Amino acid sequence: MKKKTIVIVDDHLLFAQSLESLITKLEEYEVLAILKNGKELTQYYLHKRKKPDLILLDVKMPVMDGVQTMQWLKKNRPEQKVLALTMEDDEETIIKMLRAGAKGYLLKDIHPENFEFAMKMVIEQGFYYSGKVESALKHSEGFDPVEDFQERLTDKERGFLKYACSELTYKDIAAEMGLSPKTIENYRETVFKKLQVKTRVGLVIYCIKNNLFKI
Incomplete structure (x- = not known):
């Protein structure tokens, strides 16, 4: 059986070695x-070493952090599948990683069985989100995403959605759109409801998965 290959990028050596030990015990994978x-x-x-099936990438690292690494990969190795594995669970960091091309985002306290499943899903299906991130996207079956986007949302709401997929704060979005923060808050709640997502991260995932914007 050909094993799936993994590269771990994490500055915490003890955690990285423990992760390697966990992966090595799984028959399907090798580090x-x-x-x-x-x-x-x-x-x-650059040394043309073997391209892995999956990179497990920490976010907060010295020299070149996870977001910078994802940006480099997006430009130089866009086909590379990456699963972020980190302690950073704030919305801003998650959105930055998703925008940069991460195919999944896990917290380091994930259960080993869920971790194995996440690796499998990213390698085979291309996407996996769990915990805080997965709960952000609760989109029911039967919707056509492009039809939802074009028909369910007004022009202003579509404009808001595009800005929501950027790194601007809601206050910045209000300034860009020439609207009050309260109006932006109303747009946010309306778009959440229409697209059946729960958070801004959910909006970003929705747009990425359905190619609604060039993110």
Whole structure:
């Protein structure tokens, strides 16, 4: 059986080694390398070492952090599948990683069985979100995303949605659209309801998965 290959990028050596030990116990997977930051990952590629099926990427690292690493991968290795595995659970960080191309976002306290399932889903299906991130996207079956976007939302709401997929704060969005923060808050709640998502992260995931914007 050909094993799925993994590269771990995490500056916490003890955690990375424990993660390697966990993965090694799974018959389907093998770890090709443990790297301490994104800079080491770029060197890994420059030396033309074997491309992994999946990169497990920490977010908060010295030298070259997770967001910078994702930006480099998006430009230089856009086909590379990456699963963020981190302690950073704030909305801003999650959105940055998703916009940069991460295919999944997990917190480090995830159960080992869920972790294995997440790796499998990213490698085979292309996306996986769990915990806080997965709960952000509760979209029911039967919707046509493009039809939802075009017909369910007004022009102003579509404009708001595009800004919501950026790194602007809601206050900044209000300034860009020339509207009051209260009006933006109303747009947010209306769009949440129409697209059946619960958070801004959910909106971003919805748009990424359905290619509604170039993010």
